[in-house]
Amino acid sequence: MGKQTTEMLKGTLEGVVLAILAGRPAYGYEITAWLREQGFSDIAEGTVYALLVRLEKRGLVDVAKVPSEKGPPRKVYSLNDQGREYLEEFWTAWRFLSERLEQLREGGR
Amino acid sequence: MGKQTTEMLKGTLEGVVLAILAGRPAYGYEITAWLREQGFSDIAEGTVYALLVRLEKRGLVDVAKVPSEKGPPRKVYSLNDQGREYLEEFWTAWRFLSERLEQLREGGR
DNA sequence: CCCCACTATTCAGTGTTACTATCTACCGGT
DNA sequence: ACCGGTAGATAGTAACACTGAATAGTGGGG
Numbered sequence: 415m416g417k418q419t420t421e422m423l424k425g426t427l428e429g430v431v432l433a434i435l436a437g438r439p440a441y442g443y444e445i446t447a448w449l450r451e452q453g454f455s456d457i458a459e460g461t462v463y464a465l466l467v468r469l470e471k472r473g474l475v476d477v478a479k480v481p482s483e484k485g486p487p488r489k490v491y492s493l494n495d496q497g498r499e500y501l502e503e504f505w506t507a508w509r510f511l512s513e514r515l516e517q518l519r520e521g522g523r
Numbered sequence: 524m525g526k527q528t529t530e531m532l533k534g535t536l537e538g539v540v541l542a543i544l545a546g547r548p549a550y551g552y553e554i555t556a557w558l559r560e561q562g563f564s565d566i567a568e569g570t571v572y573a574l575l576v577r578l579e580k581r582g583l584v585d586v587a588k589v590p591s592e593k594g595p596p597r598k599v600y601s602l603n604d605q606g607r608e609y610l611e612e613f614w615t616a617w618r619f620l621s622e623r624l625e626q627l628r629e630g631g632r
Numbered sequence: 633c634c635c636c637a638c639t640a641t642t643c644a645g646t647g648t649t650a651c652t653a654t655c656t657a658c659c660g661g662t
Numbered sequence: 663a664c665c666g667g668t669a670g671a672t673a674g675t676a677a678c679a680c681t682g683a684a685t686a687g688t689g690g691g692g
Contacts (some may be wrong), residue, residue, distance in 0.1 A: 420680075421649075424530055425531035425533055430624065437630060443640050444640095458681070459682095460643080461679055464680095465679085468678090482687090511528065514561055515538070518542040529650065529677090530677070533678075567653095568653095569653085569654095573650080573671090574650085592659080
């Protein structure tokens with residue numbers, strides 16, 4: 415996927431996952447699979463799990479252990495109020511950065 | 524400026540600086556000042572210098588030492604061909620990420 | 633029955649990046 | 663002589679995504 419994308423994901427992948435969870439609860443494996451479908455081809459297996467653990471530690475998500483028909487139990491994450499608030503801040507920061515970059519792309523030629 | 528923006532800058536600040544240099548040659552102090560005007564309020568003094576050194580090491584920019592009337596000589600950086608190529612890749616990666624996030628923002632409600 | 637494939641999570645170690653804090657250096661004005 | 667503004671360098675720290683491997687449960691094929 416390229417080093418550029420990898421570095422860009424720092425800080426944004428977190429927002430991406432929060433945005434997914436804002437739509438519906440999900441578990442790690444599911445999120446990873448979905449990201450890959452969306453074109454984040456090289457998202458490493460372990461990356462999403464580590465991210466989810468961080469989110470949980472910061473109290474932005476709630477967790478429920480759900481037994482699965484295939485394989486070990488799933489840890490289903492859902493966004494709580496604090497997480498929703500944090501997601502709003504993320505969108506604000508994203509909009510800011512996005513606007514500056516858009517300006518630069520236009521002005522640069 | 525908030526932790527979110529700080530983390531987002533990892534990977535994008537490099538592109539921002541390259542985009543600036545695509546418009547005109549510039550030196551570190553100038554770039555830092557410009558970024559602050561644009562609202563990147565908390566860009567640390569040393570950050571841009573470290574970034575420019577990295578860009579130089581990777582051969583994406585050319586450097587010219589120019590004496591200044593006030594203070595020590597300036598190191599004026601300009602984008603070379605390799606840098607322009609790298610900037611294009613940056614825009615591609617940015618567009619990709621930007622589209623995914625836009626989708627998520629709309630679909631998320 | 634055993635191995636394999638698929639599902640699902642965890643973890644130690646690494647590299648990159650931006651921030652903090654501090655230091656050097658040059659000039660002009662008071 | 664001192665200080666504020668200009669200009670750059672650097673050592674140490676924290677955060678984050680990746681690598682690679684391990685663990686664990688289920689079901690199907692040989």
